[in-house]
Amino acid sequence: MSVLSILKERGFIDATTHSQELEAYLENNRATCYIGFDPTASSLHVGSLVCIMALAHMQRQGHRPIGLVGGGTGLIGDPSGKTELRKVLTQNQIDENKAGIRGQLSRFIDFSEDKALMLDNAAWLTNLEYISFLRDIGRHFSINKMIKAESVKSRLESEDGLTFIEFNYMLLQAYDFMELAKTHDCLLQMGGSDQWGNIVAGIDLVRRTLGKQAFGITFPLITTASGIKMGKTHKGAVWLDPQRFSPYEYYQFWVNTDDLDVTRFLALFTFLPMEEIELVKNLTGVDLNKAKAILAYEATKIAHGEDEALKSFKATASMFGSLEVPSELLPSASIPRGTLSCGTDASVPTSTFSKKDVVDKMFVVDLFCDAGLCKSKSDARRLIKQGGAYINGERLGSFEQVVTAADANDCEIMLRAGKKKYYKIILK
RNA sequence: GGUGGGGUUCCCGAGUGGUCAAAGGGAUCAGACUGUAAAUCUGACGGCUCAGCCUUCGGAGGUUCAAAUCCUCCCCCCACCA
Numbered sequence: 004m005s006v007l008s009i010l011k012e013r014g015f016i017d018a019t020t021h022s023q024e025l026e027a028y029l030e031n032n033r034a035t036c037y038i039g040f041d042p043t044a045s046s047l048h049v050g051s052l053v054c055i056m057a058l059a060h061m062q063r064q065g066h067r068p069i070g071l072v073g074g075g076t077g078l079i080g081d082p083s084g085k086t087e088l089r090k091v092l093t094q095n096q097i098d099e100n101k102a103g104i105r106g107q108l109s110r111f112i113d114f115s116e117d118k119a120l121m122l123d124n125a126a127w128l129t130n131l132e133y134i135s136f137l138r139d140i141g142r143h144f145s146i147n148k149m150i151k152a153e154s155v156k157s158r159l160e161s162e163d164g165l166t167f168i169e170f171n172y173m174l175l176q177a178y179d180f181m182e183l184a185k186t187h188d189c190l191l192q193m194g195g196s197d198q199w200g201n202i203v204a205g206i207d208l209v210r211r212t213l214g215k216q217a218f219g220i221t222f223p224l225i226t227t228a229s230g231i232k233m234g235k236t237h238k239g240a241v242w243l244d245p246q247r248f249s250p251y252e253y254y255q256f257w258v259n260t261d262d263l264d265v266t267r268f269l270a271l272f273t274f275l276p277m278e279e280i281e282l283v284k285n286l287t288g289v290d291l292n293k294a295k296a297i298l299a300y301e302a303t304k305i306a307h308g309e310d311e312a313l314k315s316f317k318a319t320a321s322m323f324g325s326l327e328v329p330s331e332l333l334p335s336a337s338i339p340r341g342t343l344s345c346g347t348d349a350s351v352p353t354s355t356f357s358k359k360d361v362v363d364k365m366f367v368v369d370l371f372c373d374a375g376l377c378k379s380k381s382d383a384r385r386l387i388k389q390g391g392a393y394i395n396g397e398r399l400g401s402f403e404q405v406v407t408a409a410d411a412n413d414c415e416i417m418l419r420a421g422k423k424k425y426y427k428i429i430l431k
Numbered sequence: 432g433g434u435g436g437g438g439u440u441c442c443c444g445a446g447u448g449g450u451c452a453a454a455g456g457g458a459u460c461a462g463a464c465u466g467u468a469a470a471u472c473u474g475a476c477g478g479c480u481c482a483g484c485c486u487u488c489g490g491a492g493g494u495u496c497a498a499a500u501c502c503u504c505c506c507c508c509c510a511c512c513a
Contacts, residue, residue, distance in 0.1 A: 263469080
């Protein structure tokens with residue numbers, strides 16, 4: 004089965020250019036393909052996961068992916084879908100972010116022995132000279148065409164307008180593609196559907212300057228069934244960096260997938276075979292939760308490793324009650340089956356406090372704040388007043404109480420805010 | 432450069448001297464219902480030593496018993512014209 008069919012079948016493809024030729028090209032070549040990543044943060048988030056998984060599929064089918072970090076373009080900012088000019092990053096920040104991103108990508112992609120590359124477009128963009136750039140590259144671009152690109156058009160029509168620096172983004176991205184085509188024989192660029200205009204511009208430039216046929220694939224913007232862009236939680240973006248977003252939280256994020264998204268997400272965000280995923284479509288109600296557990300387990304395994312996935316699975320069982328995953332459901336998944344002997348809550352966010360500072364001294368309100376479950380005392384008071392605060396499973400009635408010795412049984416206090424947020428306090 | 436219109440609490444967006452911590456919507460949070468789902472309903476949604484007090488309406492001053500609302504200067508954005 005060709006990569007293209009695999010990607011198509013799993014829901015990755017929004018559009019491709021030259022579908023016949025592309026199919027043939029991927030069939031007969033060890034292709035090199037690239038996707039650009041913004042170095043605006045030191046971590047990628049699930050918003051980039053579709054791109055990452057696509058690169059991983061490419062590699063699994065014997066092609067060579069390039070992760071291009073936009074150290075150069077990051078200084079400019081892509082106008083697509085953005086309302087604001089990107090803030091300027093220093094080279095230091097970019098270098099740091101680049102290292103972080105590379106580390107994360109290597110969990111999904113094997114960078115050893117030329118199986119994949121990690122490049123930074125700063126290498127060729129920052130030394131460009133304006134006049135020669137205009138003469139050699141700018142000449143190939145028609146303003147008439149550019150202003151018809153959706154990314155530009157929407158901004159021209161918007162209140163905020165579009166600055167010249169952003170208008171140039173397309174040229175730079177096209178230049179990247181040309182550069183990679185020249186130096187790494189990379190003839191396929193992929194990206195989110197908002198990248199269509201930029202990708203097509205690159206393909207044009209490659210043809211005009213190198214006389215080569217290049218290709219493009221775009222991925223759909225992944226929204227949840229309720230229509231929101233996927234990957235937002237109460238904590239903001241869902242990061243792949245375990246420091247910013249723990250594997251347990253990551254697991255929880257996936258467990259909370261909307262019913263209607265489960266099969267789609269299994270196809271996109273796990274490597275489980277499609278024949279097995281198809282069968283999940285028949286599940287409803289509680290049974291579907293088991294498929295969600297598998298989705299969470301597999302996604303966590305891919306991003307953070309099997310150990311973390313297992314820990315999160317067990318912690319979840321101890322918090323929310325254990326869940327028996329039948330052996331015939333998605334058999335390729337490595338999630339534990341049958342009844343689990345005992346759950347441990349080892350992955351629940353935890354911090355340690357000094358016992359003498361807490362017992363008979365600290366107000367419960369402060370404890371909830373210090374644990375990070377509430378962002379201010381007012382917030383904590385509100386939570387308690389509304390009946391959403393629990394200590395060791397018991398709902399708090401008043402926010403004026405102090406933590407007692409009885410709360411601190413075994414030197415552990417389990418805090419809970421609302422239905423899903425747990426936090427463990429260990430007293431020493 | 433000229434003229435006109437703007438900058439309001441996370442976002443959109445009302446508000447033109449007191450009744451404004453500021454309408455409405457969205458997002459978010461909690462409760463009920465559930466399946467750690469969705470939808471729905473209810474409530475909350477600046478901070479604090481919380482029936483009170485303090486800090487917010489681009490920034491700095493000023494007028495007034497009283498300002499998001501009036502005046503002055505400054506910063507930023509938009510539209511049209513040049």
